[in-house]
Amino acid sequence: MMQIELRKVTPDYIEKENWEASQIWEKTVTIHKGEHLHIVAPSGSGKTSLIHFIYGLRKDYSGSVLYDNTDIKKLSTESFSVFRQNKISIIFQDLRLFEDQTVKENIEIKRILDPYHKPEAITEMAKRLGIEKKLNQLAKKCSYGEQQRIAIIRALMQPFDFLLLDEPYSHLDDENRKKAMELIYEECEKRNAAMIFADLKALDFLKNEKIIYL
Amino acid sequence: MPLSYKNIEPLIISENNSFSKWLGYFGLGIGVLLLLVSMQMFVNIQQLLQENNPRKSGEYDFISISKTITNANMGKDNTFTASDLTALKNQPTIQGVAPLISNKFRVRATAGDIIPFSTDLFLESIDNNFIDTVPPTFTWQPGQMVVPIIFSSDFLEMYNVFAPAQGLPQLSPKTISSVNIILECSGPYGTQNFKGNIVALSDRINSLLVPKSFMNWSNFRFMQDTSVHASRVYIKTKDANDPKLISYLEQQNYHLNKEKIKFSRIKSILQNIVSALGVFGILVIALALMLFSFYLQLMIAKSKDNLRLLLTLGYSPNWLAKSVAKTWLPVYLTIIVGALILTEILHLLFMQLSFVNAAHLSFVLNWSVWLTAIFLLSLTLFINLSLVKKELKTIL
Numbered sequence: 001m002m003q004i005e006l007r008k009v010t011p012d013y014i015e016k017e018n019w020e021a022s023q024i025w026e027k028t029v030t031i032h033k034g035e036h037l038h039i040v041a042p043s044g045s046g047k048t049s050l051i052h053f054i055y056g057l058r059k060d061y062s063g064s065v066l067y068d069n070t071d072i073k074k075l076s077t078e079s080f081s082v083f084r085q086n087k088i089s090i091i092f093q094d095l096r097l098f099e100d101q102t103v104k105e106n107i108e109i110k111r112i113l114d115p116y117h118k119p120e121a122i123t124e125m126a127k128r129l130g131i132e133k134k135l136n137q138l139a140k141k142c143s144y145g146e147q148q149r150i151a152i153i154r155a156l157m158q159p160f161d162f163l164l165l166d167e168p169y170s171h172l173d174d175e176n177r178k179k180a181m182e183l184i185y186e187e188c189e190k191r192n193a194a195m196i197f198a199d200l201k202a203l204d205f206l207k208n209e210k211i212i213y214l
Numbered sequence: 215m216p217l218s219y220k221n222i223e224p225l226i227i228s229e230n231n232s233f234s235k236w237l238g239y240f241g242l243g244i245g246v247l248l249l250l251v252s253m254q255m256f257v258n259i260q261q262l263l264q265e266n267n268p269r270k271s272g273e274y275d276f277i278s279i280s281k282t283i284t285n286a287n288m289g290k291d292n293t294f295t296a297s298d299l300t301a302l303k304n305q306p307t308i309q310g311v312a313p314l315i316s317n318k319f320r321v322r323a324t325a326g327d328i329i330p331f332s333t334d335l336f337l338e339s340i341d342n343n344f345i346d347t348v349p350p351t352f353t354w355q356p357g358q359m360v361v362p363i364i365f366s367s368d369f370l371e372m373y374n375v376f377a378p379a380q381g382l383p384q385l386s387p388k389t390i391s392s393v394n395i396i397l398e399c400s401g402p403y404g405t406q407n408f409k410g411n412i413v414a415l416s417d418r419i420n421s422l423l424v425p426k427s428f429m430n431w432s433n434f435r436f437m438q439d440t441s442v443h444a445s446r447v448y449i450k451t452k453d454a455n456d457p458k459l460i461s462y463l464e465q466q467n468y469h470l471n472k473e474k475i476k477f478s479r480i481k482s483i484l485q486n487i488v489s490a491l492g493v494f495g496i497l498v499i500a501l502a503l504m505l506f507s508f509y510l511q512l513m514i515a516k517s518k519d520n521l522r523l524l525l526t527l528g529y530s531p532n533w534l535a536k537s538v539a540k541t542w543l544p545v546y547l548t549i550i551v552g553a554l555i556l557t558e559i560l561h562l563l564f565m566q567l568s569f570v571n572a573a574h575l576s577f578v579l580n581w582s583v584w585l586t587a588i589f590l591l592s593l594t595l596f597i598n599l600s601l602v603k604k605e606l607k608t609i610l
Contacts, residue, residue: 078530081529082528082530084528101224109524113529114528
């Protein structure tokens, strides 16, 4: 997949005066493979909605989201599953883990779908992010910060051209945030993938990001 | 590790509340067993009673009818007229009619020197295709001195009962063909002796049958009379128990030997019982599948969040539906193969029963039983798959 285009996308629930100043709503934005886009917006302005629109989880918007030239509203769930297996990956704000599965199982469930990495990569990444001792622990027994790191590793297990990140570091301290960011950069570079990063404010250690205000 | 359902199985199958699942399995097992056994027994009864039924030939029944003799019609002409025969032929329930033509001249039989036996006889003839046993030697042409005879096996049995008391030798079906019978035919137009030779025994027709050509020739030769006055008529029908046929015969005051159609009655009663059992089996299967589908719906409802997350992560809905449905393939296979094995065991036990002539039955289950088993397996899998697909759609 070479590009994602947001063509005059506006959530159904947003009033006109709220999107007039936006650089995304009702505008046409194209994100190409390899680009890094940082979407900055205060809470409640629709960051998560936008990420969900792009990932195809919600359809309550006008305008269209296009993968290359395909309007994703027209995609069947079956063809969407193929995109989600090897074209587009996501780190949810609400993490979405299988609480009764171990950390390792949570990551493995994603890896086996279309393995980009060998199983050993799970331990390596867990080590880098400081959760290697938690691998056999149930996900629900992990702290929120640890769960965030599990969700990051899980998203990096598959091939992708686009990586969506929805406030992925909200519960991480600076040091862990940096480690996670480095890992994500590395993985995106390996795949020459685009990164669409939504957060409350512009983060200081980002590199060459195009910043857009929602 | 390749993509396998095993990894995600714990996310979907919960072992709580599996009572309905086990009840479903049990019901399915009982239902399938009932259906398969009743099908096999239906076939067994069909084959056994057909083999034992001399009146039957292929799908047809041959039964003899005569006019009922009452005090009112006694002494009158109670033979079938040509219009009676045409009316019978026109009945939709009757596929063929053949009168038994009897001799009008006098026949006296002696058994030669071996058996000191002599008696007045009656001879009859009928269309060859109404006779159950017609050997190629059952033909006669003018000038031929040997007359082939088809003898009723009931008569042979009767003869063997009174023979010892009369000081006569008892005869086996094999030896009877070697007995020389001298037929003394006489009438106003002459007398002639023939040699009678029993060429076959008939279980179907209680008579002494001679070829039609001999009967026509001799009736004319000795009596100068070839008119047909049959007091007995054989009818060919698809079902001797057809109520329409029976009521028609009763209406016409025709007498039908009820004893003769006893086999058919027993058969139809047994087959009705077995069919009812089969229908009951189908009902049990339907109930079990319903119960099982409730369990499936409950299970999917319980794992709704996990299923939704799997779909969000990129698991294909079709693959998920197929994998979930496939989980029960081993269970269904076990149930159906188990039912087939039990059916085979019951079939073999049935063959051991004293009244069953096992030679007429195959050790292998009937093809229809196999076909039904395969059909049931496909049906259960199909129902499962469409149900899971439907439930997954509600989650999306």
